Amino acid sequence: MSKIEQFSYDNRIVRDFAFATVLWGVVGMLVGLVAAIQLFWPAANLGIAEVTFGRIRPLHTNAVIFAFVGNGMFMGIYYSLQRLCKARMFSDALSRIHFWGWQLIIVAAALTLVTGFTTSKEYAELEWPIDIAITLVWVVFTVNLLGTIIKRRERHMYVAIWFYIATVVTVAMLHIVNSLALPVSFLKSYSIYAGVQDALVQWWYGHNAVAFFLTTPYLGLMYYFLPKAADRPVFSYRLSIIHFWALIFLYIWAGPHHLLYSSLPDWAQSLGSVFSIMLIAPSWGGMLNGLLTLRGAWDKVRRDPVLKFMVVAVTAYGMATLEGPLLSIKSVNALAHFSDWTIAHVHTGALGWNGFLTFGVLYWIIPRIYNTSLYSVKAATYHFWIGLLGMLFYVVPIYWAGVTQGLMWKQFTADGFLQYPNFLETVTQILPMWRMRAIGGTLYLAGVLIMAWNLVKTAKAGKLEADTPVQAPALESTPVGDESHAYRHRWLERKPVLFTVLSLVAVAIGGLIEMIPMWVVRTNIPMISSVKPYTPLELAGRDLYIREGCVGCHSQMIRPFRSETERYGPYSKSGEYVYEHPFLWGSKRTGPDLLRVGRKYPDAWHYKHMENPESTSPGSIMPPYPWLVKNQLNTSTLKKKITVLRKLGVPYPEGFEDEVMANMKQQADAIVANLKAATIEVEADREIIAMIAYLQRLGVDTREELQAEVAR
Amino acid sequence: MIRSVLEHIHGIATLPSVALVLFLTVFVGMSYWAIRLSRAYINHMGNLPLEKD
Numbered sequence: 001m002s003k004i005e006q007f008s009y010d011n012r013i014v015r016d017f018a019f020a021t022v023l024w025g026v027v028g029m030l031v032g033l034v035a036a037i038q039l040f041w042p043a044a045n046l047g048i049a050e051v052t053f054g055r056i057r058p059l060h061t062n063a064v065i066f067a068f069v070g071n072g073m074f075m076g077i078y079y080s081l082q083r084l085c086k087a088r089m090f091s092d093a094l095s096r097i098h099f100w101g102w103q104l105i106i107v108a109a110a111l112t113l114v115t116g117f118t119t120s121k122e123y124a125e126l127e128w129p130i131d132i133a134i135t136l137v138w139v140v141f142t143v144n145l146l147g148t149i150i151k152r153r154e155r156h157m158y159v160a161i162w163f164y165i166a167t168v169v170t171v172a173m174l175h176i177v178n179s180l181a182l183p184v185s186f187l188k189s190y191s192i193y194a195g196v197q198d199a200l201v202q203w204w205y206g207h208n209a210v211a212f213f214l215t216t217p218y219l220g221l222m223y224y225f226l227p228k229a230a231d232r233p234v235f236s237y238r239l240s241i242i243h244f245w246a247l248i249f250l251y252i253w254a255g256p257h258h259l260l261y262s263s264l265p266d267w268a269q270s271l272g273s274v275f276s277i278m279l280i281a282p283s284w285g286g287m288l289n290g291l292l293t294l295r296g297a298w299d300k301v302r303r304d305p306v307l308k309f310m311v312v313a314v315t316a317y318g319m320a321t322l323e324g325p326l327l328s329i330k331s332v333n334a335l336a337h338f339s340d341w342t343i344a345h346v347h348t349g350a351l352g353w354n355g356f357l358t359f360g361v362l363y364w365i366i367p368r369i370y371n372t373s374l375y376s377v378k379a380a381t382y383h384f385w386i387g388l389l390g391m392l393f394y395v396v397p398i399y400w401a402g403v404t405q406g407l408m409w410k411q412f413t414a415d416g417f418l419q420y421p422n423f424l425e426t427v428t429q430i431l432p433m434w435r436m437r438a439i440g441g442t443l444y445l446a447g448v449l450i451m452a453w454n455l456v457k458t459a460k461a462g463k464l465e466a467d468t469p470v471q472a473p474a475l476e477s478t479p480v481g482d483e484s485h486a487y488r489h490r491w492l493e494r495k496p497v498l499f500t501v502l503s504l505v506a507v508a509i510g511g512l513i514e515m516i517p518m519w520v521v522r523t524n525i526p527m528i529s530s531v532k533p534y535t536p537l538e539l540a541g542r543d544l545y546i547r548e549g550c551v552g553c554h555s556q557m558i559r560p561f562r563s564e565t566e567r568y569g570p571y572s573k574s575g576e577y578v579y580e581h582p583f584l585w586g587s588k589r590t591g592p593d594l595l596r597v598g599r600k601y602p603d604a605w606h607y608k609h610m611e612n613p614e615s616t617s618p619g620s621i622m623p624p625y626p627w628l629v630k631n632q633l634n635t636s637t638l639k640k641k642i643t644v645l646r647k648l649g650v651p652y653p654e655g656f657e658d659e660v661m662a663n664m665k666q667q668a669d670a671i672v673a674n675l676k677a678a679t680i681e682v683e684a685d686r687e688i689i690a691m692i693a694y695l696q697r698l699g700v701d702t703r704e705e706l707q708a709e710v711a712r
Numbered sequence: 713m714i715r716s717v718l719e720h721i722h723g724i725a726t727l728p729s730v731a732l733v734l735f736l737t738v739f740v741g742m743s744y745w746a747i748r749l750s751r752a753y754i755n756h757m758g759n760l761p762l763e764k765d
Contacts, residue, residue: 084760156753158760224761233758241746242739249738253731271731278735506738513731 002476008467009082011369013095017075022452028063029445036438040431042623049627050114054549058125059113067106072358076221084158086472090147101137116547117187121202123209128189131179142168149496153472159240163220166248169504170212178205182644185637195577204255211251229306235292246282252510257328261559263574276328283321290314305380309360316352338589341402344395351391366455372462379454387447393440401433410563423592528575531701533650536660537667541694555586556595569596570706579650596699604678606692628688
C-alpha cells in the first residue's frame with residue numbers, strides 16, 4: 001500500500017489566466033470591431049496611422065489568437081492538468097514566470113504592431129526580440145507541463161494530456177522554424193526564406209497555428225471539461241485515441257491548401273489537398289465523440305449555460321472542420337480564396353469553437369475556484385443567446401459577401417470581357433454585408449461584456465480558494481510483468497517523455513517531407529534572368545508597404561485563371577519571387593492584386609491615391625495615408641539592409657552598400673521631377689517617394705518576357 | 713517550367729504516395745491498438761476527469 005500524500009492544487013494561477021483571458025478577449029474583439037467598421041467607413045481611423053486597418057488587423061488576429069485563446073488555453077490546462085495528474089504544478093515560480101512573461105509579450109506585441117514593426121507573416125508578425133521571448137516563455141511552460149506530468153500520482157495519462165503535449169512540442173517547432181530571420185536592427189529583420197519557400201514555411205506554420213494553437217489544446221479542454229460539465233465520461237475513449245493520433249498526424253501536412261493555384265509546385269498542392277480532405281474523418285470523430293458524450297443528458301443542456309456553450313462550440317468545430325477540407329478542394333478554393341469566405345470560415349472557428357468553449361470553461365471554473373455558484377445563470381443564458389445571434393449575424397453576411405465577390409471577380413460578359421473590370425465595383429457591392437458583420441460583432445462583444453460583469457460579480461460573491469487541499473496515494477513503480485493482466489500494455493501513455501518524442505516525430509515527419517524538397521529545390525527554382533533585386537529606394541518602399549500592413553488587403557499572387565490574367569496580367573511564376581524576403585503574396589483581396597501594378601499608372605496617380613484614395617478612385621474604402629507625404633524616410637538602416645539581404649542570397653554586388661545613398665537620391669529625384677511635371681511639389685526625402693518607387697517596380701522586371709510568352 | 717525543375721529531385725512523384733502509405737500504416741496500427749484495449753482500462757480512463765477534487 002502506498003503512502004497517502006497531502007498536497008494542493010494551485011488555483012491562483014488558474015484565476016490569473018482566467019482574468020487575462022477575459023481582459024484580452026474584450027480588447028481583441030474590440031479591435032476587431034474597429035477594424036470591421038473601418039472596412040465600410042475608413043475615416044473611423046481618425047487619420048491616425050497607429051489605428052489604421054493595415055496595422056490593427058494583425059493586432060486583432062494576434063490579440064484574439066495568442067492573448068484571448070492563449071490565456072484561455074493556459075487557464076484550462078493549468079486547471080485540468082493538476083487534477084488529471086493528481087499533482088500541483090511542477091513549479092509555482094515557473095507558473096508565475098509563464099503568466100507574466102506571456103502578458104508582457106502581449107503588451108510588446110500590441111505596441112510594436114500598431115507602431116508598424118512587423119514581419120508581415122500572418123500570425124507570426126512579431127519581430128525577432130519578441131519571437132525570442134515567446135520561445136523562452138514557451139520553454140518555461142513546457143518544462144512546467146512536462147514536470148507536472150512526470151511527478152504525477154495518476155499512473156495513466158488521460159487523452160486531454162496527450163493533446164496538451166502535442167500542443168507544446170508542435171507549437172515550439174512551428175514557431176522556431178517559421179520565425180528564423182536575420183536581424184537588421186532591434187526591431188527589423190528579414191525572413192531567411194524567400195518567395196515560394198517562405199510561403200510554404202509560412203503556411204505550414206499558419207495552418208498549424210490553427211491546428212496546434214486553436215484546435216489541439218482546445219480539444220484537450222473539450223475532453224476534460226465537457227465530461228466534467230455533463231457529469232459523464234466521454235462517449236468513446238477508444239475514439240478519442242484514434243482522434244488524437246489521426247489528427248496530429250494529418251494536420252501537419254495540410255498547410256499547402258493555403259497556396260492552391262499559387263506558384264507552389266503541384267505535388268505540394270495536391271499533398272495539402274489530400275491530407276486536408278482526409279482530416280474530415282478524425283475531426284468529425286472528435287466532434288461526434290463530444291456531442292455523443294451528452295447522450296441521455298440533453299435535458300441538462302436546456303438548464304445549464306455551460307453545456308449550451310460547449311454544445312455550440314463542438315458543433316462549430318464540426319462545421320469549421322467540414323468546411324476546411326471542402327475549401328481545400330481546388331475547384332472550391334478557386335472561388336473562395338482571397339475572398340471573405342475565408343474570413344467567415346475562420347470566424348466560425350474563432351467565435352464558435354474557441355470563443356464559446358472558452359466561455360463555457362470560464363463559467364465552469366470561476367464559481368468553483370471561488371467556492372460559490374455563478375452570480376447569474378440568467379445573464380449567462382442571455383450571453384449565450386446574444387453570442388449565438390452575434391455569431392450568425394457575423395458569419396452569414398460574410399459568407400454571402402465572399403461568394404458574391406468571388407463570383408463577380410470571375411464573371412465574363414457574353415463577348416468574353418470581364419463583367420466587372422473595376423475591382424471597386426465588387427467591393428461596393430458587398431458593403432451592406434460588411435455593415436451587418438459589424439452589427440454581429442457588436443452583439444458578440446456585448447455578450448462578452450455581460451460575461452465579464454457576471455464573472456466579476458461571482459468572484460466578489462465568493463472567496464478565492466488559492467490552494468485546494470488534496471490527498472492521493474503516491475505513484476508506485478510497477479514491476480515489469482505486472483502490466484499484463486487488468487491493464488495490459490499501456491506503456492506508451494505511461495512514459496510522458498517517450499510520448500512527447502513520438503508526438504514530435506509524428507508532426508515532424510509531415511513537416512520535413514513537405515519542406516525538404518523545397519529546400520533542395522532552392523537553387524533550382526526556375527530563375528528568370530530579368531528578375532533583379534530591388535534598388536535601395538524600392539527596398540525602403542517595400543519596407544513601408546510591410547509597415548503599413550498593405551499585404552492585409554492586397555495580394556501579389558496572380559492565379560492561373562483567365563479571370564485573373566485578364567484583370568491583373570500574366571499569372572505568377574515562382575522565379576519572380578526569388579528575392580522576396582519575406583514573400584508578400586497575401587491571403588485576402590480587399591483591394592486588387594498588385595503584383596503587376598508597376599508603371600500601370602503615372603507617379604502622380606500613386607501620389608494622389610496614397611494621399612487620398614477617393615481622389616483617384618471615388619468610393620474607395622482604402623484609408624488615406626497622408627503621413628507618407630509628411631514623414632521623412634528613415635534611411636539609417638538601409639546599408640545594413642543591403643548587407644543582410646546579401647547574406648541571405650540576394651545578389652547585391654560587394655560594395656554596393658556604399659552607393660546606397662547616391663543610388664537612392666538619383667531614383668528619388670526622377671520621381672520628384674515626374675511629380676513636379678504633374679504640378680505636385682514634394683521633397684525627395686519623403687516616405688511617399690519610396691512607396692511610389694516600390695509600387696512602380698512591381699511586375700516590371702518580367703513584363704516584356706511574359707508578354708512575349710503570352711503572345712506566342 | 714516548374715515540373716521540369718522538380719524532375720531534378722529524384723523520386724519526387726512518389727512522395728505523396730509515400731506520405732499516404734505512411735499515414736495509413738500509422739492509422740491502421742493505431743486503430744488496431746485502440747480496439748484491442750481492455751474494457752477495464754477504457755472505463756478507468758474515461759472516468760478520470762470525473763474524479764472529485
